[in-house]
Amino acid sequence: MNSRTIELLLNSLSQDPSNWDIRLHVAELLTAEGDHSRAADILKAPQSLPETEDKLLVIAELLANHDWQEALQILDSIISSNKACSKAYRQKADIYRERGMKDEARKQYNVAAVIDESMEDPEFEAWLDTDSTPPQSPTSPKLETPPPIPMANTNSHLPYYTSSDESNLEEDEFIETDSSLDALLNSTRQLIDFSDIGGMEQLKERIRMSIIYPFKNKDLFKKFKKRSGGGLLFYGPPGCGKTLISRATAGECGAHFINISVHDILSKWLGESEQRMHSLFEVARRKAPTIIFIDEVDALGVKRSDAGYTASLVNTLLTEMDGSQSDNEELLIIGATNTPWRVDSAFRRPGRFDHVLFVPPPDLEAREAILKILLSDIPQDKIDIRKLAKITDKFSGADLSAVVDRATESVIQEIMKSGKEIKLNQKHLLQAAKTTRPTTLEWIEQASNYASYANQSGLYDDLAEYIRSI
Numbered sequence: 001m002n003s004r005t006i007e008l009l010l011n012s013l014s015q016d017p018s019n020w021d022i023r024l025h026v027a028e029l030l031t032a033e034g035d036h037s038r039a040a041d042i043l044k045a046p047q048s049l050p051e052t053e054d055k056l057l058v059i060a061e062l063l064a065n066h067d068w069q070e071a072l073q074i075l076d077s078i079i080s081s082n083k084a085c086s087k088a089y090r091q092k093a094d095i096y097r098e099r100g101m102k103d104e105a106r107k108q109y110n111v112a113a114v115i116d117e118s119m120e121d122p123e124f125e126a127w128l129d130t131d132s133t134p135p136q137s138p139t140s141p142k143l144e145t146p147p148p149i150p151m152a153n154t155n156s157h158l159p160y161y162t163s164s165d166e167s168n169l170e171e172d173e174f175i176e177t178d179s180s181l182d183a184l185l186n187s188t189r190q191l192i193d194f195s196d197i198g199g200m201e202q203l204k205e206r207i208r209m210s211i212i213y214p215f216k217n218k219d220l221f222k223k224f225k226k227r228s229g230g231g232l233l234f235y236g237p238p239g240c241g242k243t244l245i246s247r248a249t250a251g252e253c254g255a256h257f258i259n260i261s262v263h264d265i266l267s268k269w270l271g272e273s274e275q276r277m278h279s280l281f282e283v284a285r286r287k288a289p290t291i292i293f294i295d296e297v298d299a300l301g302v303k304r305s306d307a308g309y310t311a312s313l314v315n316t317l318l319t320e321m322d323g324s325q326s327d328n329e330e331l332l333i334i335g336a337t338n339t340p341w342r343v344d345s346a347f348r349r350p351g352r353f354d355h356v357l358f359v360p361p362p363d364l365e366a367r368e369a370i371l372k373i374l375l376s377d378i379p380q381d382k383i384d385i386r387k388l389a390k391i392t393d394k395f396s397g398a399d400l401s402a403v404v405d406r407a408t409e410s411v412i413q414e415i416m417k418s419g420k421e422i423k424l425n426q427k428h429l430l431q432a433a434k435t436t437r438p439t440t441l442e443w444i445e446q447a448s449n450y451a452s453y454a455n456q457s458g459l460y461d462d463l464a465e466y467i468r469s470i
Contacts, residue, residue: 005029020050027062036066044070053078057087068095084453086116093124102128107445114341114449193251197244198369199362207232207249210355211332215253215289218330231321231333231352233297235340236359237440237447239398241366242336245359246293249334256290258283265313274316281320281331289330297335298342314344321352338443340459341450348459358462361394361440370397374404380424388429394438394470406432444470 023042030039043059044067050056056078063071072095078088089112096105106128112119194204211232234242243259250257258280265276284290321333328351335353337343347353362370367389375383392400407428414422444467451464 020055024055024058024062027059031062031065040066040070049074053082053085057091060088060091064091064095064098068099071095084115086112086119089115090119097124097127110446111449111453115453192244192248194248196251197241197248197366199365199367200241200245201365203245203357203359206355206357207245208252210357211249212252215255215330215332231335231347231354233340233343233347233353233356234334234336234359235338235356237361237396237443238338239396239439240359240361241397242359243293243295244397246291246334246336250291250293253289253291253332255330255332256284256287257293258290259293259295261295273313277313277316277320284331285327289332291332291334293334293336295336296338297347298337298339318346318352321347323351341454356459358460358466360466361396361438362400364389364393367392367395367400370400371404374401375424378404378408378424381426383424383426383429388426388433391430392433392438394440394444395433395436396438396440399436399438399440403429403432403436406436 027039027042030036030042040063043063049059056074060071060074060078063074072092075088075092075095078085082088089108093105093108093112096102096108109119109121109124109128197204234245236242247257247259260280265273265280280292284292321328323331333353335343335347340356348356368385371385371389371392375385392403395403407424410428410432411422411424447460447463448467451460451467455461455464
């Protein structure tokens with residue numbers, strides 16, 4: 001039946017070659033018959049393509065089976081006219097997937113999903129993540145207390161808590177009661193402040209205005225009906241110092257600092273995660289002024305439509321941040337995330353994460369300060385740290401650490417081969433920097449999609465400005 005239909009349609013097409021409705025119908029029938037080569041010939045025969053986007057998308061889809069490069073060219077022409085055409089990006093992703101080109105497929109899929117959430121495809125994402133490294137098993141938190149730091153106009157001494165080390169408590173004992181949390185305040189750690197962080201002056205000043213000045217000048221801010229509390233969300237590439245800046249913010253404020261991760265909250269027992277969250281906030285309120293730092297907040301604050309069984313925990317966190325049943329005065333919640341687009345928009349309402357700040361890769365001064373710390377106590381010849389900082393643009397702190405590690409490894413290899421004492425020099429570091437690719441680039445590429453296509457609210461203005469500057 002199809003053969004007869006195709007023959008009749010081809011006869012009609014010969015009488016009206018510019019009729020793209022007939023041409024597309026013929027190509028679809030030939031494709032259904034598995035005759036991709038002939039379908040491609042039918043589509044390529046005219047000297048010009050139709051102008052309508054819908055027809056071009058169909059042509060590209062049909063051509064992809066025989067001439068995928070031609071299909072990509074058509075899709076690129078669509079995008080050049082309409083950069084918000086999510087279907088074109090998704091078709092490109094599918095073409096790359098068919099050829100196992102995962103990096104290219106990921107880029108196109110991410111753009112399509114940013115423009116149109118209906119393009120999100122769990123099966124496609126699972127394919128993209130087939131080589132991902134499984135997460136490490138969680139460890140229980142430990143809270144730390146530094147030497148006392150006085151608040152402005154007070155003699156109180158305020159400890160610093162963190163969850164970076166293992167606790168001697170069992171996992172399911174954490175935060176069951178206020179006393180069990182207090183029992184974790186048993187070790188010390190030196191607090192830092194902004195003087196310990198080189199560069200990043202613009203970001204520091206924004207934090208001062210948003211957080212530090214209200215904490216230190218409560219009466220002044222109260223006159224203008226501004227409260228000292230609320231929330232602050234840091235976002236940016238991984239390894240760029242969001243945790244370090246949060247710790248320094250606590251040092252500047254002279255506030256208690258509680259550093260938690262999602263693993264400190266989640267429990268396998270029904271309702272216990274919510275109880276842990278509530279108990280944590282109760283202790284923080286009792287010891288106010290307090291800063292609660294939540295790392296990987298997107299794991300807790302994921303969009304509730306995607307949260308599944310953790311949706312109740314998300315609602316609990318929102319309730320605690322609102323302080324509708326408790327006093328959140330002098331309580332500040334700082335969240336950090338690499339993927340702000342995954343955080344539920346409800347978290348950005350007033351009284352929650354009031355301020356959203358982009359933490360970019362370290363600037364020149366910050367890179368220079370990081371390199372000085374990394375290179376301290378290493379046997380070395382004279383090294384031009386400023387020059388090294390200049391050629392490592394867009395490197396995160398973790399990337400710079402990798403550069404130094406590679407350079408020192410090459411020195412050790414030379415010593416082992418020659419048997420002679422050799423010091424780290426500029427050549428070792430420059431060579432290591434040349435062979436290290438900044439890990440921030442992939443994040444910036446993905447984030448630029450959101451800055452371009454999902455910034456109607458102005459949420460990513462800082463990010464967009466940074467991207468324009470590079």
